[in-house]
Each structure stands twice: as structure tokens, then as C-alpha cells.
Amino acid sequence: MQPCYLGIDVGSVSTNVVVITATGEVLSSLYLRTHGQPIQAVKEGLRQTKAALPGDVEIAGAGTTGSGRTLAGAIIGADIIKNEITAHAVASRQEVPEVQTILEIGGQDSKIIILRQGVVTDFAMNTVCAAGTGSFLDQQAARLGIPIEHFGDLALKSRNPVRIAGRCTVFAESDMIHKQQMGHNTEDIVGGLCEALVRNYLNNVAKGKEILPPIVFQGGVAANAGIRAAFARALQQEIIVPRHFAVMGALGAALLARNYVAKHPGTKFKGFEVSEEDYQARSFICQGCSNLCEIVNIEADGQLIARWGSRCGKWDTLGE
Amino acid sequence: MKKVSFAHMGYSYLGFKQLVEDMGFEAIVPANPSPATLDLGVQYAPEFACIPFKTVLGTYLEVLNRGAEMIITSGGVGPCRAGLYGLLHEKILRNLGYNFEIFIFDPPLTGLVPFFWKLRRVLKETRLSWLAFIDVVRRAWAKLKLLDELEQMATATRPYEIKRGATTSAFNQCLEIVDRARSSKEIAAAGEECRQLLQSVPRDEERRPLRIGIVGEIYVLLEPFMNLDIEKTLGEMGVITNRSIYLTNYTTTDVLAHGTEDIRQIAHPYLNQFVGGHGQSSVGETILYARNGFDGVVQLAPFTCIPEIVAKSILPRVSRDFNIPVLSLTIDEQTGRAGVETRLEAFVDLLRQRREQMEARSNAALLPGY
Structure with missing residues (x-):
């Protein structure tokens, strides 16, 4: 074996x-x-x-x-x-041993990780805003009727990407609709969206971080050629996308x-x-004190296998 | 008996409860803030007010609904918005139709005369002599100091505990013991009992906890509900935490005096302005933690808090110059516990690896002097 x-x-x-x-x-x-x-x-x-x-x-x-x-x-x-x-x-260190910067954009979060000599020295994750994550691209692709797989290639065709407000997904969407109504073509809007996402990422998540090569770009969004190109343009560096970028x-x-x-x-x-097996997650609110913690029970075939959620530790005694 | 209440700030409520009761009032002790408290505050607060404002407003609404007739609170000093928060709270509550008295005490040094006038008006209601009042304050102060001491003891114990949660349950017992003690003698005895209790938590002395300093705005620092139990969470990850603000220290240095010269001096090369709130201290304290050999610093900033935004943009430079990792966390009512835990866990991983690497290097004598 x-x-x-x-x-x-x-x-x-x-x-x-x-x-x-x-x-x-x-x-x-x-x-x-x-x-x-x-x-x-x-x-x-x-x-x-x-x-x-x-x-x-x-x-x-x-x-x-x-x-x-x-x-x-x-x-x-x-x-x-x-x-x-x-x-x-x-994972990144295994794929690209010399890596110094990791850009990661996932479904609902994005992060930057800084490594020096193989050790993580700094990182940041988006905190109060989810603009510039995969879900947003997903939604906009669906709205424009473009399969997400083709989204990046379409962006690469853009000659004059339009400028889209990328601070907030809702406003980015209204801005995009506005640009469509102004008569801009889809490629340029899609291209503009990629640039807005990258701009938002670099100005928020990566603010104050020293981005040194090799730069590895991973997470589901790394499949998007438009975003890759926008990063390469903004950072003036080669962007490495590892083989298993989506499952790092x-x-x-x-x-x-x-x-x-x-x-x-x-x-x-x-x-x-x-x-x-059959798993069930149930939750209840502990009325023990004014903290009103939400306690979650995980059951496998009716058997309690895990429990968490209390602040005082009262419910953490499972298995003792 | 008049029903009196106050804001909930960490464990200080036990000290204030005693103060109010010993003055001859009935204390309406605010409950630990809960999501419901915050919802209530969010409902009536301006959208972009910070989370301390919203939580305190929620607490006031809760105590007023429980029949409080008087609120005693402290005023913030500008130039940030906190200087006006007491007034704004009052206005919102009055617009909602609540009838109550409110005494907002600004630090005495910002105006001795109004401070004493307000105090006299409060004392008049209690029929306490000034002398008796001084005794009441002295005992409440002793209790607050004890609470600060025990909290620090608990955070220093937690990373060593063998059974997860043992320290927290010992500390919760301490809170009950401290609550019962009233006379100076009883408070001293309670102190002894609680120290014993915390010392008797079974420890694994082999562990080598990391040390993290926590800087930021006072309310999110002091109130565990606000900071999502950051000290307990880190403690259980094997970290000794130290806060830049403990209520009694802060009162001595910043409320009754003009702030620690030290911290301002230290922060000066990076931030030479008092930007309000605790912005300058956050910068100075980070430098101080670096000098004292801490492994890292966490900054807690309420979302939209200007002083902490200023500090946050300066901290990356401080972090580089002093070679100390800094994690900034922005907190508002949308902040999820899971997100904070993920960041803290990753930060602790980072610090552990960094320590291992530094030790490996110094063992190999590649970096003499480390």
C-alpha cells in the first residue's frame, strides 16, 4: 500500500x-x-x-x-x-520554492502573503469589503451572459478598457451598466472590470506591502487571463500561475x-x-447568560460528533 | 432610591457597580453586550459611527428600558468624534422619548470647574459627604485595580493551561468573588483568594508562549464582546497578550494627567500630532513592544475610526524599521468571528515560524548578536 x-x-x-x-x-x-x-x-x-x-x-x-x-x-x-x-x-512554497509574494483571490476573500527566505513575514486579507473577489466576477459574467471560462480571454481583446469604479461591488455594477448604456463594447467593459478588480486589490489588500518577485498568483480567479494580464501590467512583473492554482x-x-x-x-x-453517513448541523442559542452564544451541533447518524460556538467554553466539553 | 447606570467596558462594571451602590443609588448593572445590544445600537446610531458608539448606545437603551433614571459616563476628548459621543448619545435617546439624567464627566484637566460642579450635583442627590465619597472612590478604585491585575494574570496563565478553558473558568469564578467583596479588607482578601485560584490552574511549564502586544482604540481593547475575545482566543493558541491600555493605568496616565510623555516621545518621529483617540499611542506602543522583545503586535481599529486609520497607515513603516510583525484588524458590526480567528491563527503561525527561523540562525551563529 x-x-x-x-x-x-x-x-x-x-x-x-x-x-x-x-x-x-x-x-x-x-x-x-x-x-x-x-x-x-x-x-x-x-x-x-x-x-x-x-x-x-x-x-x-x-x-x-x-x-x-x-x-x-x-x-x-x-x-x-x-x-x-x-x-x-x-503549497506555494512547494510549487515555487523561491516565492516572495503570493496573490490569492478566492470566491469571497482575497489575500496577499509576503514570504522572505521561505518564511511568511506578513499577510493581509480583505476586511470590510468583498469587492474584487471571484464571486463578483462570477456575477458580472452571468449578468453579461458570458461564460466565466471565456471572461478572461474576452478581456484580453479589449483595446481601451473603460474605467470602472471598483471600490464596491454594487457601485461597480451600476457603473458598468452605465458604461454599457453609454455604448462601450463588451470587451472594453470586461477589460475595465479586470483592471478595477486588480486596482482595488492592490489599493486595499496589498496596501503598504512590499511586492517582490517571484510573484505567484493563485486561487480560482488565477484562471482568468484578463486578471493575470492586469496584474502583470500594474506590477510590471512576471506573474507565475502554478499548475494547481485552483486547489492550492x-x-x-x-x-x-x-x-x-x-x-x-x-x-x-x-x-x-x-x-x-448522514450528517446534520443544528444550532441553538445558549440562554446561560447575556452573551447569547450560538452553539452548533454536528451529528453523524444521530450521534453528536462535534460542537462549538460558546464563548465561555460551557459547551466545549464534548468527549470528556 | 434613584436607579443609576453606566456604560459596560470590559470587567470594569464590577467596580462601577460598587461605586454607584456605595454612593447610595440602586445600580442598574448593564449586561454583557450581546448581538442584540449591538442591533439595538445600530438601529438608532448614524450608519458610519464607530462600533463603540453603537454598542454603548445599545447598552444605554437596554438599561433605560430596565428603568435606569440616571446615566453616569465619561466624555471623550477630541479632536476625534469621540469627544462628542456623550452629547450625541444623549440627543438620540431624548429624541426617542427617554426621560433621564446624564452626567458626562470629561477628564478633570480639561476643565476642573465643570468637573467639580457636576460631581457636586451628583453628590447632592446621595447626601454623601466629600470625605465619605473619597472613601467610596478609593474602594472602587481598589476593585478596578484588582480586576486589571487579575485579567493580566489570567492572560499570562492561559497559554500554559493543560486543560483548555481552565483559566477562563477560574477567572469567571474570580469575577464572582471580587463582586462580593466590598470593604477594603474584603477586597484585599478577595485578591488573595483569586490569585491563589489562578495560580492553582494546572500548567505545562515546558511550553514557550509567544508574546503579542495589543494596541488600538480603548473600547474595542477593553470589551471582549467587541474584540471577539481576542485575548482568550490568542491565549488558547499559546500566546501571552499584553494590552496597551488597562483602565486603571490609563486613568492615571491619560485621564488624570496629560498622557505618558514617553509614548508621545517615542511615537514622535513617526507621528508628531495628537490625532485624537489613541492613534498616537498605537504607534508609540508598537515601538515600545518591539523594544521590549515582543514577538508581534495586533492593532484593533474600529471601522471608520480616524485616529486608528492614521496609525494603521504608519504602522507598516514602524513594523519594517523595528522588525516586528503587525496585524491590523478592523472591527465593525459586520465583523465575523471566523474571519478574525483565521487571521489570528495565521498571524500566530507566522510568528512561530519566524521565531524558529531566528533561533535556527542564532544557533548557527550566522547572525551574531541575535
Whole structure:
């Protein structure tokens, strides 16, 4: 049996599953839409991954990341549950060892990670605004009737990208509608949108950060040639898009799991069978004090497997 | 007995409860702010007011609905908007039809005469002599100092705790013990009991916690509901935190005096203006934390808070010059706990790796002097 490592990244828009070998080679990678149902997505991801893997693979460690990492970790029995910033940095370092800057744009967040000599020295994530993330591009592509896959190529055809207010998605949309009504062609509007997104990213998320090459661009939006070109233009640098750009978080989680298991032998992974079980998430409001915490219970086939959400720790005693 | 209330700021409510009760009023103790409190404040506050304004407004509405007849609060000093917050709160509440008295105490140094006039008016209602009042204040002060001390003790203990949550539950017990103590003697005894209690939390001394300084606006720093329990969260990630502001220290240095000269001097090369609120301190304290060998600094800034925006744009330079990582978190009613936890977790990872790298280097003697 070949020992392999599983990484799952449950994000707002996509759920990604990666399996790597002991040397870090990617055996299988999967990109699924979360569709607001993280539990379903994790189960489906596991099912498809199992089907894609050769028979002699044994999962020797598992890690989760992304905004749904705790939930996914509880379901699959993760050895390590890590934030997506660390996971992305780990994956990027493996793909481009010299990397000094990581630009990452996902479904609902965007981040910049600065590394020096292989160590993360600074990072930032969008805080109060989601303009300039993948969801926004998705929406606008749908509104313009352009498949998102073609969005980037269309942007590349633009000769005179129009200037679009990129500060806020709602205003960007009104501005775009206005530009359409003024008679600008679709390519230039799409091109302008890419530039607005990049401008917003560099002025908000990347503000005050020292962007040094090699620059790696990852996350689902890195598939968009228009955004890649806009970054290259704005930064006057080569933009590297790694092979597994869309699933770097999951890759990072798998690498972290491998490193963790090397130090703490024995995996907690429950096996691919967990995709057969029935999971329920229930929540209630604790009336114990005026904090009114929202407590979440995760049940597998009626059995409580995880619980979180209290500020005082009253409900965290599961399994003790 | 007149029903008196005040704003909720961290654990200070225990001190203020005692103060108000010992003055002969009935204290309407504000509950811990909750999402419902914030909703209430957001409903009646200007949209772009900061989150401390909204939370305090929500608290006032809650206590007024519970029958409070008088609110005693402190005024902020400009030039930022905080200087007018007390007045604006009053105006909004009166427009909503509430009938109450409000005493906004500005720091005495901004005007000794009005300070004493206000105080006299409050005291008149209580029939307390000045001498008796001084004793009341002294005991409330002792309680506030004790609370600050215990809070620091808890944050220094938490990263070592073997059973997660043991420190927090010991600290919550301490709050009850402190609440019961009233005379000077009782407060001293409660202090002893609580120190014992926190010291008896089982610890793993092998651990080497990181140290993070927390700077920013006073209310988000002091109120755990506002900062999403940042100190507890970091503590359980294995970090000792230190805040740039503890209420009793701050009162001595900034309310009763003109601020610590030190901090202004230290901040001076980067920010030579008092930009209001705690902007200049946030810069100065970050430098101080770097000098004192802290591993990193977290800045807490309420969304739209001008002083903290000024500080935030200066901090990257301070961070580079003093080689100390800084994480700025902007907080408003839309801030999600999950997002803050993700950033804190990543920041702690960064600091750990950085420490390992620095230690590896110094072990290899590549960087003599480290």
C-alpha cells in the first residue's frame, strides 16, 4: 500500500480535495462548487476522489483548511485543521520554492502573503469589503451572459478598457451598466472590470506591502487571463500561475497533514466511508447568560460528533 | 432610591457597580453586550459611527428600558468624534422619548470647574459627604485595580493551561468573588483568594508562549464582546497578550494627567500630532513592544475610526524599521468571528515560524548578536 495524504479546502464558493504522495506529488485533485452546502460538498468530494484513486492508496494523514475547515475536520477526522493563509503559503512554497509574494483571490476573500527566505513575514486579507473577489466576477459574467471560462480571454481583446469604479461591488455594477448604456463594447467593459478588480486589490489588500518577485498568483480567479494580464501590467512583473492554482489551499492542507503525521504518527482519518453517513448541523442559542452564544451541533447518524460556538467554553466539553 | 447606570467596558462594571451602590443609588448593572445590544445600537446610531458608539448606545437603551433614571459616563476628548459621543448619545435617546439624567464627566484637566460642579450635583442627590465619597472612590478604585491585575494574570496563565478553558473558568469564578467583596479588607482578601485560584490552574511549564502586544482604540481593547475575545482566543493558541491600555493605568496616565510623555516621545518621529483617540499611542506602543522583545503586535481599529486609520497607515513603516510583525484588524458590526480567528491563527503561525527561523540562525551563529 502506498501512503498518501488528503487535503480538503472548504471555501465559500468551492470545495477542493487533493491527494498527494509522500513526496508531494499530486495524485488527484478535484474542484467542486460548494453551493452553500459544505457537508454535501465534502461528502461528494470524498466520493469522487475515492473513485479516481488507484486501489493501492492508503490515506496516512488528512488536513482541512478554508472557512469550513472546522466542520470538514470534524466530519473526516482531520489530523490537522489549519487556516487558509498558512495552507496557501505552504503549497506555494512547494510549487515555487523561491516565492516572495503570493496573490490569492478566492470566491469571497482575497489575500496577499509576503514570504522572505521561505518564511511568511506578513499577510493581509480583505476586511470590510468583498469587492474584487471571484464571486463578483462570477456575477458580472452571468449578468453579461458570458461564460466565466471565456471572461478572461474576452478581456484580453479589449483595446481601451473603460474605467470602472471598483471600490464596491454594487457601485461597480451600476457603473458598468452605465458604461454599457453609454455604448462601450463588451470587451472594453470586461477589460475595465479586470483592471478595477486588480486596482482595488492592490489599493486595499496589498496596501503598504512590499511586492517582490517571484510573484505567484493563485486561487480560482488565477484562471482568468484578463486578471493575470492586469496584474502583470500594474506590477510590471512576471506573474507565475502554478499548475494547481485552483486547489492550492487543499494542496497545502495535504502537505501540512503529511508533515504533522511525520511528527505525530497515526492518523485520525475516518476513511472514505464517511461520505456514506448522514450528517446534520443544528444550532441553538445558549440562554446561560447575556452573551447569547450560538452553539452548533454536528451529528453523524444521530450521534453528536462535534460542537462549538460558546464563548465561555460551557459547551466545549464534548468527549470528556 | 434613584436607579443609576453606566456604560459596560470590559470587567470594569464590577467596580462601577460598587461605586454607584456605595454612593447610595440602586445600580442598574448593564449586561454583557450581546448581538442584540449591538442591533439595538445600530438601529438608532448614524450608519458610519464607530462600533463603540453603537454598542454603548445599545447598552444605554437596554438599561433605560430596565428603568435606569440616571446615566453616569465619561466624555471623550477630541479632536476625534469621540469627544462628542456623550452629547450625541444623549440627543438620540431624548429624541426617542427617554426621560433621564446624564452626567458626562470629561477628564478633570480639561476643565476642573465643570468637573467639580457636576460631581457636586451628583453628590447632592446621595447626601454623601466629600470625605465619605473619597472613601467610596478609593474602594472602587481598589476593585478596578484588582480586576486589571487579575485579567493580566489570567492572560499570562492561559497559554500554559493543560486543560483548555481552565483559566477562563477560574477567572469567571474570580469575577464572582471580587463582586462580593466590598470593604477594603474584603477586597484585599478577595485578591488573595483569586490569585491563589489562578495560580492553582494546572500548567505545562515546558511550553514557550509567544508574546503579542495589543494596541488600538480603548473600547474595542477593553470589551471582549467587541474584540471577539481576542485575548482568550490568542491565549488558547499559546500566546501571552499584553494590552496597551488597562483602565486603571490609563486613568492615571491619560485621564488624570496629560498622557505618558514617553509614548508621545517615542511615537514622535513617526507621528508628531495628537490625532485624537489613541492613534498616537498605537504607534508609540508598537515601538515600545518591539523594544521590549515582543514577538508581534495586533492593532484593533474600529471601522471608520480616524485616529486608528492614521496609525494603521504608519504602522507598516514602524513594523519594517523595528522588525516586528503587525496585524491590523478592523472591527465593525459586520465583523465575523471566523474571519478574525483565521487571521489570528495565521498571524500566530507566522510568528512561530519566524521565531524558529531566528533561533535556527542564532544557533548557527550566522547572525551574531541575535
